[in-house]
Amino acid sequence: MADSLLGPAEIRDLAARLGVAPTKKLGQNFLHDPNTIRRIVTAAQLRPDDVALEVGPGLGSLTLGLVGAVRHVHAVEIDPTLAAALPETVAVPHLSVHLADALRVTGDRFDPAPTMLVANLPYNVAVPVVLHLLAQLPTLRGGLVMVQKEVADRLTAGPGSKVYGVPSVKLAWYAEAKPAGKVPPAVFWPVPNVDSGLVFFARREPPAAGVARADVFAVVDAAFAQRRKTLRAALAGWAGGPDRAETVLRAAGVSPQARGESLTVGEFAAIAAEAKLSGYGGKLTPSRAEPEEVDS
Numbered sequence: 001m002a003d004s005l006l007g008p009a010e011i012r013d014l015a016a017r018l019g020v021a022p023t024k025k026l027g028q029n030f031l032h033d034p035n036t037i038r039r040i041v042t043a044a045q046l047r048p049d050d051v052a053l054e055v056g057p058g059l060g061s062l063t064l065g066l067v068g069a070v071r072h073v074h075a076v077e078i079d080p081t082l083a084a085a086l087p088e089t090v091a092v093p094h095l096s097v098h099l100a101d102a103l104r105v106t107g108d109r110f111d112p113a114p115t116m117l118v119a120n121l122p123y124n125v126a127v128p129v130v131l132h133l134l135a136q137l138p139t140l141r142g143g144l145v146m147v148q149k150e151v152a153d154r155l156t157a158g159p160g161s162k163v164y165g166v167p168s169v170k171l172a173w174y175a176e177a178k179p180a181g182k183v184p185p186a187v188f189w190p191v192p193n194v195d196s197g198l199v200f201f202a203r204r205e206p207p208a209a210g211v212a213r214a215d216v217f218a219v220v221d222a223a224f225a226q227r228r229k230t231l232r233a234a235l236a237g238w239a240g241g242p243d244r245a246e247t248v249l250r251a252a253g254v255s256p257q258a259r260g261e262s263l264t265v266g267e268f269a270a271i272a273a274e275a276k277l278s279g280y281g282g283k284l285t286p287s288r289a290e291p292e293e294v295d296s
């Protein structure tokens with residue numbers, strides 16, 4: 001790992017030189033602690049032949065750690081000032097800087113193809129960014145992201161947990177996720193008023209073949225939109241009535257009295273598959289962020 005990691009003085013000097021005033025809107029909290037950078041790079045379990053995708057390189061703190069660990073780094077930054085300054089801070093040939101919104105990037109932009117997502121994510125768009133990239137970049141084998149601690153808890157929760165919800169199930173569609181530690185506010189400038197958490201995830205096969213991801217996600221959205229209701233009631237609008245919802249649930253082997261918070265992603269997939277077979281679930285509304293396609 002580069003021994004030129006940025007500390008508090010370097011971060012402040014760099015920001016002053018570039019005239020950067022961090023904005024909340026873009027989730028700009030910059031890391032200024034070399035130990036935390038080393039921790040993130042280690043927790044990502046990178047291989048020397050990995051190609052890292054970093055969303056939001058900012059002033060380059062984490063980027064400097066990544067370029068010492070992998071064969072190529074793609075850094076996607078939405079802020080033009082930060083994107084323009086990055087090649088000077090991280091002056092290596094195996095870095096590609098992309099001035100772009102991570103929520104809109106597609107796979108064809110990256111050569112070589114990214115294999116690991118490693119990022120201190122902008123907190124306001126962290127979950128949509130992770131889901132968008134897993135959908136768009138099949139070459140990603142996993143990643144390590146830093147997000148707000150509560151979001152880390154949600155992303156890694158399992159059925160039955162109080163914080164299990166839409167982000168937990170959707171991430172579970174793509175990958176197995178586990179918590180990889182807590183990070184205190186003091187390692188950032190400016191200091192946020194929340195703790196952060198690390199999430200490690202490894203891609204796996206989707207739990208069901210032949211079901212469109214968007215159809216499964218529509219069931220998940222409907223179930224958690226009214227999470228206190230039984231699935232019979234919560235899925236009534238989606239299925240075209242509570243009786244139809246019950247028929248689909250029974251066919252999928254799920255109790256109509258259960259609640260979404262107790263179901264695995266595989267069970268959500270089974271419900272979507274049964275809805276398709278029975279012709280119910282006609283009110284499927286593909287999630288906007290997700291391209292329509294069948295995972296097989």
Ligand SMILES: C[S@@+](CC[C@H](N)C(=O)[O-])C[C@H]1O[C@@H](n2cnc3c(N)ncnc32)[C@H](O)[C@@H]1O
Pocket residue numbers: 026027028029030031032055056057058059060061062063076077078079082100101102103119120121122123125
């Ligand atoms: C939490 S900061 C992390 C900065 C740096 N990686 C670090 O650890 O010090 C988030 C970064 O994401 C950038 N950003 C915010 N929204 C973005 C988006 N939609 N696409 C790409 N970058 C974004 C911000 O400009 C900022 O540089």
